Every structure is written in C-alpha cells, then in structure tokens.
Amino acid sequence: MKVGILAGGFGTRLAEETEIRPKPMVEIGGMPILWHIMMYYHTYGHREFAVALGYKGDHIKRWFAEYNSLNGSMTVNMATGEIKRHGSSIPDWTVDLVDTGIRTGTGGRIKRLTKWMGNNTFMLTWGDGVSDVDLNKLLAFHRSHGKLATMTAVRPPARYGHIEFDGHRVVEFNEKSQAAEGWINGAFFVLEPGVMDYIDGDEVMFEYAPMQRLAADGQLMAFRHESFWQCMDTLREKTVLQRLWESGNPPWKLWKDQDQ
Template identity: 65%
Template sequence: MKVAILAGGFGSRLAEETEIRPKPMVEIGGRPILWHIMRYYSAFGFNHFVIALGYKGEMIKRYFADYCMTTTNMTVDFRTNQVIPHDGPRPDWVVELVDTGLKTQTGGRIKRLAPYLGGETFMLTWGDGLSDVNLNDLLAFHRAHGRLATLTAVRPPARYGYMHFVGDQVVEFMEKPQLMEGWINGAFFVLEPGIFDYIEGDETVWEREPMERLARDGQLMAYKHASFWQCMDTLREKHLLETIWQSGQAPWKIWEE
C-alpha cells in the first residue's frame, strides 16, 4: 500500500526555519521531520511513498537523490570520475517525488497524486506531524467499516500546564498534557480512490468542502487515538519535538537502527 505525504506548503507559521527550507525538511535530531514520518510508516511495512512537492521542492528532491551518498561511506575515484557508495544499511523505500505546484491547496495536491496511487486504497498524512498511532489497527478499522475515508482523531496537546485546585491549593499538576476533551483531525488518513471525486481542482482545500461532503454522505469515519500526537506548526513545537527526541524516549521512534 502506498503512502501519500503532502510536503508542499509554505509553512509560514514556522518562518524562522521555512525561509530557507520547506517545513518537511526542518530537522529533529539532525534528520528532517519527513524522514521521521517515513521511518515510522516503514516500521509497519509501508515502504512506497508518493510525496507531493511545492514550496522549495527541489530541496526534497536533492535530499533523496543524495541520500545514499550522504548516509553511507563511499569511495571517490578521481581517476575514473566515479563516486561509489559502499554497502550499508539503508531504508527499503521507493520514493516518488511529484511536483504539485507552488500555490496548489491541499485537496488539489491530493488529486494531482491520483495517477501515482494505482487506483487502490492508500494512506495519507502531512509532512509536519508525528504520532504513535498503530497503523495496522488504523488500517483494520478502515477496512472493517467499508467507507471511503478514515481520519485519525486525536486530542490536541495543551499549550500550557494543567492544574486542578481545591481552594487555592494545587492538588494536581500536569505539564502540557493531552487535552481530555475534544477531538481534532490528526491526519494519518486511510482513503479509497473514490475520494478523488470529492475534489474539484487545485483550489480545493481538502479539510473544507471534500471532508465536509464526505461527512454529510456518511463516508467519513474517525479512528480515535488518545496517545501521542504532535504537529510542528511553530518554533515552540519544533523545540518540543527536539526535546522529546533527545530524551531517548520519542514515542514515534519504534524502528531499530
């Protein structure tokens, strides 16, 4: 099964980083967040990626074109003008990089990927969010209900610490917990090809009319995930993910080196 990843947005809320690189190339632990997302899917056996490019997409192309050269030892033979990468561990990936336009909206990017997705069930996520959602359980849930679309519903992380009082006494304190009320769209979709009929063109925002129509038609289901989920929309969230990674306890780090 193929995994589509939207990686073409401007990332304007993370301008400190995205002035020089696309948001999926912003690094966590010395690796692009896009790499973390792909390693996560790969740990479940999903190794074929179709990536929608836009803003500074050439940097993502260059990253994957040079991947083997920059992650393994190599020999440079100046006599024959050859660069020879050595054998070594590398992901078992197929990566298709598709230019979907600079200003194309999310729905338009998804529709432009249709020719590359083989007319079959596919997964979809954004190139700026991490989670420990069980992808096998997510897929099983999708196949069981038989609708066109499944999203992963998550509880958003609180921005500030939570306190519970008795009078003026703090009797419970939690530093930035997941909120206990309310669910939001956490991406990590499983979709059927029929969803393309809900997208008109490049100006369509996936999260608006297509998802609203799918809901009205009874074709949108939610897989509720109450564990770890974190997007990277701001510099604060980038630093948060970096801190989690450096702790050695990153919930999304389920692969072996």
C-alpha cells in the same frame, strides 16, 4: 499499499526555518521530519510513497537524489574517481516526487496524486507531524466499516493550563491537561479512490468542503488515537520534537538504527 505525503505548503508559522527550506525538510535529530514520517510507515511494511511537492520542492528532490550517494562512509580514489561505500543502510523505498503546484490547496494536491496512487486504497498524511498510531489497527478499522475515508482523531496536549471557575474563584486547574482539549484531525488517513470525487479543484482545502461533504454523506470515520501525536507548526513544537529525540526514546521511533 501506497502512502501519500503532502509536502507543499509554505509553513508560514515556522518562518524561522522555512525561509530557506520547505517545512518537511526541517530537521529533527539531524534528519528531515519527512524522513521520520517515512521511516515510521516503513516499520509497518510500507515501501511505496508519493510526495506532493510545492513550495521549495526542489530541496526535497535534491535531498532524495543525494541521499543514496551520501549515506554512510565512503572511500574515494582521487586518481580514478572510483567511490566505494561502506556500512550504508538505505531503506528499500520507491518514492514518487510529484510537482503539485506552488499555491495548490491540500485537496488539490491529493487529487493531483490520483494517477500515482492507482485505483487502490491508500494512506495519506501531512509532511509535518509524527505519532505512535498503530497503522495496522488503523487499516483494519478502515476495512471493517467499508466507508470511503478514515481519519485519525487525536487529542493533543493543551498549550496552556486549563482553568475552571466559580465566579472569580478557581475550582479546578490542570496544567496542560490533554483531557481538556477536544478531538482534532490528526491526519494519518486511510482513503479509497472515491474520495477524489469530493475534491473539485486545485484551490480546495481537503480539511474543509471535501471532509465536510464526506461527513454529511456518512463516508467519514474516525479512528480515535489516545497516545502520542505531535505536529510541527511552530518553532516551539520543533523544539518539543527535538527534545523528545534527544531523550533517546522518541515515541515515534519504532525502528532500529541499522534499519535506516
């Protein structure tokens, strides 16, 4: 099953990083978050990807073009130019890097992936978030209901403490309680080709009219994920992910280092 990843946005809320590179190339633990996402899908057996490019897409193309040649140690014979590589472990991926326009909306980018995804069920996510969602259970849920679209619904931790009042008296205070937050769209979709019919053009944002119409038609289902999920919209959130990585046990790292 092919996996589509949207990697074309401007990342304006992470401008400290995205002035020089696209958000999916911002590094966590020395590797782009896009790589982390792909490695996560890889651990569930997914090897074919289509990455929708836009803002600074050349950075992403260059990274993939150089990844094979620069991974691991190497010996260079300066006289002959011969290069011998040692100990590199390259994932067996096929990656379509698809130009989808600089200002194209998320819906438009998905629709531009149509010919790359084929007439089959496919997975899709944003190029700026990681999770420990069970992709096998997600896919089984999607296949069980027979609708066009499944999104992963998540409840992220509140950014601030949650307070309940009785007049001016605080009756309950929960510091960063997850339960205080409602369910939101966490991406990690499973979609049928018929979803493309709900996307009218390049400027369409998938999160608005297409998903609203899918819901109105009874074609959008939610897979509720209670465990870890984290996007990387801001520098603060990048720091959260970096600290999780440095802890030695980041929730999304299901792979072993030799699998990289």
